[in-house]
Amino acid sequence: MSRLVFITGGSSGIGQALASHALAQGWRVVLVARRKEALLAWVQQQPAAQHIAVYAADVRDPQAMAAVGRECIAEHGLPDVVIANAGISVGIDSADFEDLQVLRETLETNVLGMAASFHPFLALMRERRAGTLVGIGSVAAIRGLPGHGAYCASKAAVLAYCESLRGECRSFGVRVLTLSPGYVDTPLTRGNPYPMPFLMTPEAFARSAWRAIERGDSYRVIPWPMAVVARLLRLLPNALFDRIFSGRPRKPRRGR
Template sequence: MTIGRDLINNHAFHETDRRKVAWVTGASSGIGKSLALRLALDGWTVAVSARNSVELDTLARSLEKKIHSFPLDVTDREAAENTVRDIEMRLGPISLAVFGAGTYRRDSLSTFDAASIGEMVGLNIMGTVNCLQAIMPAMTTRRSGRIAVMASVAGYTGLPGAAGYGATKAALINMCEALYPELERQGVQMTIINPGFVDTPLTRQNDFPMPFLISSESAAEYIMRGLERGKFEIAFPWRMKVVLKLLKALPPSLRFALTRRMLREEQT
């Protein structure tokens, strides 16, 4: 069973479409790169976007005629809209859009910085908003398509060291939940992707143990399976998802008792 067939069954695009076109942002490295390769190997024509045009071109050359480079700074709203037009003019209607462009910076009380958090908000939230604004009119007009937004299990609850990052991911989760009913009414499906720790250039800067760490290739497989099933939320690995959802469900007194322990470990 391929992702293309299951997406059709979930009304992601019309059965008469002969060419499956996906657009992946944040595709120069990490999960986005692995997912773009996985989609291409599964028969998709993939448009890849990121700011690093050199890495994009290298990726496109690895699977010529299947992966196509469209450099983009997602914080540029006009550029995002132009990119959608360029992709659809060159490759055809976008059936699947995966918005994975984002950044991560660890913080603490001593390093809490408005400028740094502002950059994360600009890229993680507004960069996604710009891409959503660019793609939603085309998909709702066709009454088909699927949009997947990369958030994080860090968006479930507040964790020491992730005040800024977690806040941006919580905002994305909330935004997708809000958009889901209206998009569904217009024939467009919405998915939120919540990874745990994945081995990427961003997480390699961490100087603490990362439980249940998986490779970006494994992350891509989780995402593919979730898309095949038409799921709203794709969260992985399951143990990380369960731990943080249980943490969120605890009364504040118990939840903070546990997060205080995390703080002590960081300070020792």
């Protein structure tokens, strides 16, 4: 039987590109998203639609994700790869009380949602002594950008969480890979009011992502020039970093 990948956030952007690449390589695909109608509409357009299964769930709901995981295993088997891709990106201003809810939703989606996506499969992968868990981070985890505190904080947490999980899983033969995209042309980035160097298509990201998965990498920044930029940003003294980015246009806030 062909290999199976479980992907959250499959209703658009990176999730669909990862699924398309997997299908082209002969994988079976399980897609999860809140918007089942959008998933089904996309699946119906795929030549390999018979190899795609669709479930509706909110990654912020651990019970719902546990139920979806059980259904996936019962109906399709234990995945070889689980990609926790679901995420949101919204600007915040902590002086605005309403934006604290945006912060909560971002952390619940990007961090708790990742753990909830991995949870149903982790014990069985350890028992099988094989499997790969893939967390989608971001280069935004490297430094905190003004107005982007929710997203930057959530992706910094993703990097730390995946690193911790990698150490926990190593002796069981389960791999954990953290992928940190730069700017990818998706609905999350199209409203950004600032330059996005090395902007790549979701399809280009998916090709590089799958190469990292197949190689058994533990961490990869995509595209590679963004890794250089990230290292340089990390080395900048705080005073210089603050001066450069203090006047930068900010990520749009919800309803603004």
